Amino acid sequence: MTRDADAPPSWIDALQWDENGLIPVIAQDANSGRVLMLAWMNCAALRLSAQEGVATYWSRSRQRLWKKGEESGHVQRIRAIRVDCDGDAVLLIVEQQGGIACHTGRESCFFRELAGEDWQNIDPVLKEPRDIYRPKP
Amino acid sequence: MTRDADAPPSWIDALQWDENGLIPVIAQDANSGRVLMLAWMNCAALRLSAQEGVATYWSRSRQRLWKKGEESGHVQRIRAIRVDCDGDAVLLIVEQQGGIACHTGRESCFFRELAGEDWQNIDPVLKEPRDIYRPKP
Numbered sequence: 001m002t003r004d005a006d007a008p009p010s011w012i013d014a015l016q017w018d019e020n021g022l023i024p025v026i027a028q029d030a031n032s033g034r035v036l037m038l039a040w041m042n043c044a045a046l047r048l049s050a051q052e053g054v055a056t057y058w059s060r061s062r063q064r065l066w067k068k069g070e071e072s073g074h075v076q077r078i079r080a081i082r083v084d085c086d087g088d089a090v091l092l093i094v095e096q097q098g099g100i101a102c103h104t105g106r107e108s109c110f111f112r113e114l115a116g117e118d119w120q121n122i123d124p125v126l127k128e129p130r131d132i133y134r135p136k137p
Numbered sequence: 138m139t140r141d142a143d144a145p146p147s148w149i150d151a152l153q154w155d156e157n158g159l160i161p162v163i164a165q166d167a168n169s170g171r172v173l174m175l176a177w178m179n180c181a182a183l184r185l186s187a188q189e190g191v192a193t194y195w196s197r198s199r200q201r202l203w204k205k206g207e208e209s210g211h212v213q214r215i216r217a218i219r220v221d222c223d224g225d226a227v228l229l230i231v232e233q234q235g236g237i238a239c240h241t242g243r244e245s246c247f248f249r250e251l252a253g254e255d256w257q258n259i260d261p262v263l264k265e266p267r268d269i270y271r272p273k274p
Contacts, residue, residue, distance in 0.1 A: 011254050024161050026172055033170035035163055038226035050251065083256060084246040085239055089175035091247045102222055109221040110228045114187065117148050119220060 016088035025090040036101035037109040074098045153225035162227040173238035174246040
């Protein structure tokens with residue numbers, strides 16, 4: 001039996017995609033060990049990420065493929081792709097270009113920590129968003 | 138204006154719960170830095186986890202609160218609760234009792250890594266599941 005050339009490879013078929021055809025993906029910094037973000041991929045995004053070695057997610061708000069860093073330059077180079085025991089979550093070990101994953105200019109999107117009954121910012125802004133996303137000359 | 142005593146506190150209200158009233162939660166080991174698992178919480182699970190300082194998740198398969206380690210003893214003591222910039226994902230920094238988060242007896246549920254076109258097991262089993270879950274005498 002030959003496989004359809006356009007059919008997803010078996011390693012992608014082996015995953016548990018949710019009712020929207022998505023899977024949650026954690027990105028962890030290969031150097032600092034920080035959990036940088038949680039985003040989502042569809043089958044095409046994961047396949048592309050594996051092929052290119054840089055992370056492309058599925059933007060649920062924009063309903064399109066979203067190459068991380070396409071505007072900011074904060075690309076994520078993939079060192080490893082892991083999957084969990086249930087096959088319903090993916091972990092990327094990445095080299096985070098610029099050392100900034102968050103659109104707020106912080107290393108990690110998880111920069112707020114519960115203190116008593118409040119979320120407190122615990123991480124510094126490394127680069128102001130206006131300097132990350134400013135129009136190209 | 139007084140708040141209903143049963144109403145969720147504002148730090149829980151501030152989160153983005155999905156259409157099923159759930160939020161994805163990443164558990165990271167405070168010592169090894171390993172990403173241990175991704176699971177889900179509802180409002181009650183997160184509130185309980187924060188109150189008790191040990192992780193209770195919402196089991197989607199069993200549709201009930203699931204105190205991690207209730208059978209295995211592999212409880213997760215919470216050192217910190219973080220939330221991401223969008224408020225739609227939570228990160229727990231935990232002390233993993235027994236050093237085993239996965240029901241397969243491995244440190245992390247993310248024990249399979251993509252190698253070419255195959256998922257390969259890269260982590261050792263630290264304790265056989267039959268020894269973790271054996272009936273109490």
